[in-house]
Amino acid sequence: MARWQPHAPERLLVAALELFEERGYENTTVVEITERAGLTKSTFFRYFPDKREVLFGGGAMTGLLVEGIDTAPAGAGPLEVVAHALDAIGREVFTADRRAFGARRSAVIAANPELREREALKELGLVAAMTDALKRRGSPDLTARVAAELGALAWKIAHERWRDAAGEDDFAELARRALTEVRAAGASCQRQAGSAGA
Amino acid sequence: MARWQPHAPERLLVAALELFEERGYENTTVVEITERAGLTKSTFFRYFPDKREVLFGGGAMTGLLVEGIDTAPAGAGPLEVVAHALDAIGREVFTADRRAFGARRSAVIAANPELREREALKELGLVAAMTDALKRRGSPDLTARVAAELGALAWKIAHERWRDAAGEDDFAELARRALTEVRAAGASCQRQAGSAGA
Numbered sequence: 383m384a385r386w387q388p389h390a391p392e393r394l395l396v397a398a399l400e401l402f403e404e405r406g407y408e409n410t411t412v413v414e415i416t417e418r419a420g421l422t423k424s425t426f427f428r429y430f431p432d433k434r435e436v437l438f439g440g441g442a443m444t445g446l447l448v449e450g451i452d453t454a455p456a457g458a459g460p461l462e463v464v465a466h467a468l469d470a471i472g473r474e475v476f477t478a479d480r481r482a483f484g485a486r487r488s489a490v491i492a493a494n495p496e497l498r499e500r501e502a503l504k505e506l507g508l509v510a511a512m513t514d515a516l517k518r519r520g521s522p523d524l525t526a527r528v529a530a531e532l533g534a535l536a537w538k539i540a541h542e543r544w545r546d547a548a549g550e551d552d553f554a555e556l557a558r559r560a561l562t563e564v565r566a567a568g569a570s571c572q573r574q575a576g577s578a579g580a
Numbered sequence: 581m582a583r584w585q586p587h588a589p590e591r592l593l594v595a596a597l598e599l600f601e602e603r604g605y606e607n608t609t610v611v612e613i614t615e616r617a618g619l620t621k622s623t624f625f626r627y628f629p630d631k632r633e634v635l636f637g638g639g640a641m642t643g644l645l646v647e648g649i650d651t652a653p654a655g656a657g658p659l660e661v662v663a664h665a666l667d668a669i670g671r672e673v674f675t676a677d678r679r680a681f682g683a684r685r686s687a688v689i690a691a692n693p694e695l696r697e698r699e700a701l702k703e704l705g706l707v708a709a710m711t712d713a714l715k716r717r718g719s720p721d722l723t724a725r726v727a728a729e730l731g732a733l734a735w736k737i738a739h740e741r742w743r744d745a746a747g748e749d750d751f752a753e754l755a756r757r758a759l760t761e762v763r764a765a766g767a768s769c770q771r772q773a774g775s776a777g778a
Binding site for chain 1: 657693700723727730733735737744761762763764766767769770
């Protein structure tokens, strides 16, 4: 019944993205996705609770981020720990061979309000997971929360640049650069007055 | 045809919240909401594009925040400007007489994935609107983005405390305190190393 299918989530993702591009998210059914992928409906629902989720990997990203935080060097500051987690994402998920695919995926999401909503909720979930992982390392509650928010912002900036870039920069490098910029922007936010234009 | 109905959005919100509490969001129709409010379906859709939106005020919050940013004193730093916007929200939206209602509304949203998704997307929209308003005042792009994210975080913390509090603190005061805490947490994130536990 639950026969193992090699690379089933990836095959379903590729099939779904093609169909969403061809006929729109609304006009595509789960059955059509599974037929295109050469898999069954029950395989689909073994991995994803609904049609939207196929674009969001069913939580794999959260696991990688948390593992990246857990395995960061002892004594690293909160933003260094976050950088370590973003490195892991660059190594495992946003690899050079997935860049064009990432751009197509982002375009499909941007075009559909339901997908944008799911993405927004996913983002909140990632921030919450990073916050919890930072707290387990000993960061105070709010420090962890701020570091996670700044990390998520660096992630978004890096991802925008990564998927749009014609260049050779890999995601981890873009994420480090974005985090440095976010850190500097955070420092300039700290100024109390007279700095709105600085 | 488009007869003006006094306080229509508020009446629809109250009716919707009651019904969502009584029978669940999924089991409530727009027609039932309008009947409970003594209004017509066309009045509902004049204010809100869909059933979910009735809980989110159709953009009024964004307008208030942006106005609060636009009217902050010249020369104020980005986070001071954000504090000014949160003051406006406390004055106009999260007033003492709406506290119990706010807690009920949050409970209904927390119980429903569709509503949580809409709330997550709203939050991204608010951050984007604050970012744009800060940029119009002259803040550099990323400084504006970070200040808006930190402002949204202070907002969330203040709102959690406001709706759960038995005390007398008003939202603006809670928001100022949360922003001070977020600012301090941001400063402690800036440390490069050896500070994960500090």
